[in-house]
Amino acid sequence: KAGVTQTPRYLIKTRGQQVTLSCSPISGHRSVSWYQQTPGQGLQFLFEYFSETQRNKGNFPGRFSGRQFSNSRSEMNVSTLELGDSALYLCASRRATDSYNEQFFGPGTRLTVL
Amino acid sequence: DQQVKQNSPSLSVQEGRISILNCDYTNSMFDYFLWYKKYPAEGPTFLISISSIKDKNEDGRFTVFLNKSAKHLSLHIVPSQPGDSAVYFCAASDSGGSNYKLTFGKGTLLTVNP
Numbered sequence: 001k002a003g004v005t006q007t008p009r010y011l012i013k014t015r016g017q018q019v020t021l022s023c024s025p026i027s028g029h030r031s032v033s034w035y036q037q038t039p040g041q042g043l044q045f046l047f048e049y050f051s052e053t054q055r056n057k058g059n060f061p062g063r064f065s066g067r068q069f070s071n072s073r074s075e076m077n078v079s080t081l082e083l084g085d086s087a088l089y090l091c092a093s094r095r096a097t098d099s100y101n102e103q104f105f106g107p108g109t110r111l112t113v114l
Numbered sequence: 115d116q117q118v119k120q121n122s123p124s125l126s127v128q129e130g131r132i133s134i135l136n137c138d139y140t141n142s143m144f145d146y147f148l149w150y151k152k153y154p155a156e157g158p159t160f161l162i163s164i165s166s167i168k169d170k171n172e173d174g175r176f177t178v179f180l181n182k183s184a185k186h187l188s189l190h191i192v193p194s195q196p197g198d199s200a201v202y203f204c205a206a207s208d209s210g211g212s213n214y215k216l217t218f219g220k221g222t223l224l225t226v227n228p
Contacts, residue, residue: 004157033215042220043158043203056215090157092216102148103216105157 002027004093004106012112018079021109025072025093032074033103034066037088046089049074078111086113117141118206120219128227133191135222137204140185144206148216149178149189152201161202162189194226 005024013019025032034046045058049068066076072093078085088110092103119138127133135149145166150158164171164178164187171178177190191198204219 035216035218043205043216043218045215045217048215058215092157102160102163104160105150107155107157 004091004104006089006091006106006109008109009107010110010112012114013081014114015081015083017081018077019081019111021076021078021089021091021111023074023076023091023093023106025074025091026104029093029095029104030072031094031103032068032072033092033094034074034076035090035092036060037090037108038086043090046076081113083113086111116220117144118204118217118219120202120204120222122222123220124223124225126225126227127194129196130193133189133194133198133224133226135189135191135202135204135224137187137189137219138185139187139206141206141208141217142185143208144217146207146209147178147180147187148205148207149176150203150205150218151198152203152221158203191224194224196226196228199224199226 007022031050033048035043037043047066048056052068063079068074088108090105090108092105094103117140148163149161151161152158162173162176162178164180169180180187201221201223203221205216207216
């Protein structure tokens with residue numbers, strides 16, 4: 001069974017640009033969550049999508065957005081990039097049949113903003 | 115406000131000995147707790163979880179203990195192996211309703227010396 005895949009794995013952008021990251025969940029998983037990992041803050045929750053609907057959102061500015069498609073694949077978009085957006089962006093999926101399913105993470109996309 | 119705290123940034127143990135990683139939380143609504151292991155350049159890998167109705171869960175060399183009154187959990191690895199060297203994240207969830215969001219600690223770097 002294939003794991004969570006994320007593309008691209010590495011990305012370099014400049015301030016003011018926008019970026020779109022992609023995540024394909026494990027087959028059969030309907031919930032996709034996004035996290036930002038930075039050295040100072042650890043892993044911070046961005047948002048969760050289930051059946052194409054955003055169900056939960058973390059404390060990030062509106063420049064961070066996402067969406068989920070009917071096949072459960074998800075994209076995350078960051079507009080007007082800032083230097084502080086440099087981070088590892090992790091996607092995680094879970095079956096979501098009940099609240100106690102664990103999340104499975106992808107390898108992440110390393111975003112560097114210059 | 116950090117709701118999940120891992121106060122030890124690093125821990126070093128000898129191969130074959132016990133590794134004990136600690137985690138404290140402040141939100142009494144958390145009722146599901148997980149441990150993840152993370153190697154560099156990879157996403158976190160799920161290790162073990164425990165719900166608040168239990169005080170112990172065991173899976174092979176890994177045991178998680180939960181002390182709800184103290185809002186404290188710990189992960190025991192026995193015996194420790196060099197391959198266990200990684201960053202370990204404690205995570206917690208308030209599973210009420212359909213929302214699902216993991217709150218992570220900042221991680222503890224475990225080094226197991228041969």
